[in-house]
Amino acid sequence: MNASVDLSDVRLETDRLILREWQETDLEDFYEYARVDGVGQMAGWQPHDTIETSKIVLDIFMSGKKTFAVQLKENNKVIGSVGIEELSMVPGAEYESLYGRELGYVLNKDYWGKGIMPEAVKKVIEYCFENCGCDYLICSCSPANSQSKRVIEKCGFEFLTEKVRKLSDGTERTALYHTLHK
Secondary structure, three states: OEOOOOOOOOEEEOOOEEEEOOOHHHHHHHHHHHOOOOOHHHHOOOOOOOHHHHHHHHHHHHHHOOEEEEEEOOOOOEEEEEEEEOOOOOOOHHHOOOOEEEEEEEEOHHHOOOOHHHHHHHHHHHHHHHHOOOOEEEEEEOOOOHHHHHHHHHOOOEEEEEEEEEOOOOOEEEEEEEEEEO
8 A cells, every 4th residue: 555645844854965845946957957868768757858848747746745856955956856656566465454655766967876866765765664654665677777776775675576667658668676664
C-alpha cells in the first residue's frame, strides 16, 4: 500500500542541502538542468525542449506535493529533485499489508560525482520512515545507469528483482528494483 505523503511546508536540511517544496521562482534552475541531454533520459524522460515544458512539470511538482526541490545552501540554486512516488510495483505478497513508497531522483549534470544525491536521498529516506509511516521503500534504475545504481547502493537499498517498466514517456525499459526496510 502507498503511504500517505504531503510535503506542504516540509523543509529538510543536510550539511550542504535544503530539501523543500518547489516554487515558481525555481523555473529557471529547473529548466537549466532539465534541458540537458543525458539527464532526463537516465530518469526515463526526454530533455525539455522549451521552458514551457519545464513550467508544466514544475506545476505538477507543486500541485502533487510529493517532490522535493534539492537546493544548494552555498548559493540557493536548485540542482535537482527527489520524488516520493507511488509504488510502481508491490514486491510480493508479504508487502501487501505494508506501507511503502518509491523514490525517484534527478540531478543537474554539473553536480554529478560529488556525493550530493546520496546525501539528499538519505535525508528523504529518514523522512519517509520517521514521518510518512513507510515500512519500506523501493528505488529502481536502468541497468545502464551506473550513477543511479551507486546512489542506491550508498543509501543501503538491496537488489530485489529485474523487471520491465513503463516510463513516463510511454516507452518500456528494463529496471533493476531495490528495496530498503525500516
